[in-house]
Amino acid sequence: MARINDNYLKLKAGYLFPEIARRVNAFAQANPDAKIIKLGIGDVTEPLPQACRNAMVKAVEDMGDRANFKGYGPEQGYLWLREAIATNDFQARGCDISPDEIFISDGSKCDTGNILDIFGKDNKIAVTDPVYPVYVDTNVMAGHTGEANEKGEYEGLVYLPISAENDFTAELPNEAVDLIYLCFPNNPTGATATKEYLQKWVDYAKANDSIILFDAAYEAFITDPTLPHSIYEIEGAKECAIEFRSFSKNAGFTGTRCALTVVPKTLKGKANDGSEVELWKLWNRRQSTKFNGVSYIVQRGAEAVYSPEGKAQIKELVNFYLENAKIIREELTKAGLTVYGGVNAPYVWVKTPDGLSSWDFFDKLLHNDNVVGTPGSGFGAAGEGYFRLSAFNSRENVIEAMRRINGK
Amino acid sequence: MARINDNYLKLKAGYLFPEIARRVNAFAQANPDAKIIKLGIGDVTEPLPQACRNAMVKAVEDMGDRANFKGYGPEQGYLWLREAIATNDFQARGCDISPDEIFISDGSKCDTGNILDIFGKDNKIAVTDPVYPVYVDTNVMAGHTGEANEKGEYEGLVYLPISAENDFTAELPNEAVDLIYLCFPNNPTGATATKEYLQKWVDYAKANDSIILFDAAYEAFITDPTLPHSIYEIEGAKECAIEFRSFSKNAGFTGTRCALTVVPKTLKGKANDGSEVELWKLWNRRQSTKFNGVSYIVQRGAEAVYSPEGKAQIKELVNFYLENAKIIREELTKAGLTVYGGVNAPYVWVKTPDGLSSWDFFDKLLHNDNVVGTPGSGFGAAGEGYFRLSAFNSRENVIEAMRRINGK
Structure with missing residues (x-):
């Protein structure tokens, strides 16, 4: 009989967000009149920028014209999009990243999981705790861990706790690790990293020949001009x-699907025979073999993000969500809760009151106020006693959710 | 230092199609006036059906309206698309497949590679020879093989030769294998499978507890009413x-990106402890964790394939390419070549003349006639001495390519 990948059996319960959806659906069915406001999953709610929509309509029209029709595109993405990204996101900030070091994909969730394909089984892997669950689960599925303990910590992973005590920025590991996941502005805590802090990590990585897997999905929310947007701003x-x-x-592409991964040609990994191998070549081979590029239509939409209108519309969108975050911070503080994040980030990280567990607070908020958040413990053992609220919703819903929580 | 996945180093040269692109680009640069006609890669050339374009423009408009805006969709795909597929592609042909057994993805190339995530390391795996290279390369990358020999055959894989002698349909293996890749209508040979032939495989798989990975990417090209379109038509x-x-x-979505994979809930695999595990659950977990669904806009385009206008437009498109295939078959036969396939399939499989190797014939056709095909040896050792021509091009280009080859 065909053998399964037994590592899947080590995974605990469902992936966090499906479990939230399950509880919310059950509550909604039992309470059909409840007006549930979702500040849980980090999903955007506002319309796609006009510039992106115009570009996509134009791209659909291209597809109807034999002369402009696009079949298979480059697996790495169209050069015009990679050039726009290299210029605007990297070179404009002094980062020496070239278009051919950029790989367009259909999502960062996919890429942060798929990147493990090119690494071996014997790497020591570090994650923060709490952390975006995909980093952990994909390592479990790839067989890089043992079983989980009762707290949900997997044997073999190095957990770096982040909490109010260390300002939600992990200490360097005491041991040498090979792969390190970092995410700034952070999901779930909303914490940010200074250049000085990231420099410590880069120095550590270079000293230990480690690779940092840097998730910058929320960089657009940085308003503090002293904070780095890209790891490549670090020497x-x-x-x-x-x-x-x-x-x-x-740009609100959660349902439109486009992302990118930067693999500099200067990165190396070690083969079994001790030789050093370019990681770029491996990722390029992975993408060429197991991926067929992102929809032409969607890539044209992403390109429009870099047009003057696109830039203005995105700024407005980001500011809108940041104002939501500000309201959440202020109102929860008024409600007597202790809050972190929500500045330079769309997530507010709340200490649960009265020693409630994260899931108990989730259920309380759902049942009493019909507001959905994300239990901190879903992001790791050290997230227990915390709760994430997302700024991704309409102004009206954010104000109403805060009114309910504040009991006004 | 971070360890790489050493299995990547076993891969031979580049993936086939990038290598073709490299040779064509070199020739084009050296011969800027040559009017190259590409019948190599199986990439469509004709405009996207109007019904799909209309649906996508409407979907882009939805994205501009807060009430209709779509963020993250279900990782498995929207139910309306899965229902349309279940009804039209399966239930209409008597196959008892339900919408929740269907997973929407951004490509079959991705899925045929990613499916290995849910299987263990100790499976015996069979592929035909020649075969779509992705099946083999993804097994190499996943560590399911040893090194390749001088013919490019990887140690540990079971190769099932297909040739004119067995009518391009592989014999059942002499041994028990756990995973078997089958593709009908076949890429690259254009061969088809009868119900009786597929019944033998299903009976073999059931007797040996094997899983058949059935690639039906070309089913729309079947015109013979006695041939099955889906493996699920087989008892x-x-x-x-x-x-x-x-x-x-x-529907011509090579640049638009949409595909689907059917994992029936009745499928089982064996865990290390001997227990049987539903493959559906594993694939659902894989997709929920490492994938975030296909663009809403693209899914609306795919849904339109099942509208009355969509169905009519797709039929016209498929018939157009089938007529091209017929012309290629007839003209190459006139030119004295021996040809296979090209009926119920968009690929014509040509025996190279005068004992030429596949790549020599590729270079000859490129240099003498400025026509690009695909060397049979790129699909496996047993493809040596064959050559694939694709019917995906304009009528004008197909006629012109055949004129050149015929020396008229």
């Missing part, structure tokens, strides 16, 4: 870091 | 087969 990062970016949260 | 297939389908070749 030496091109020798030790892969960066993931997405159009999901800046 | 017992729901207990032993996963089916891959795509909108690439029927």
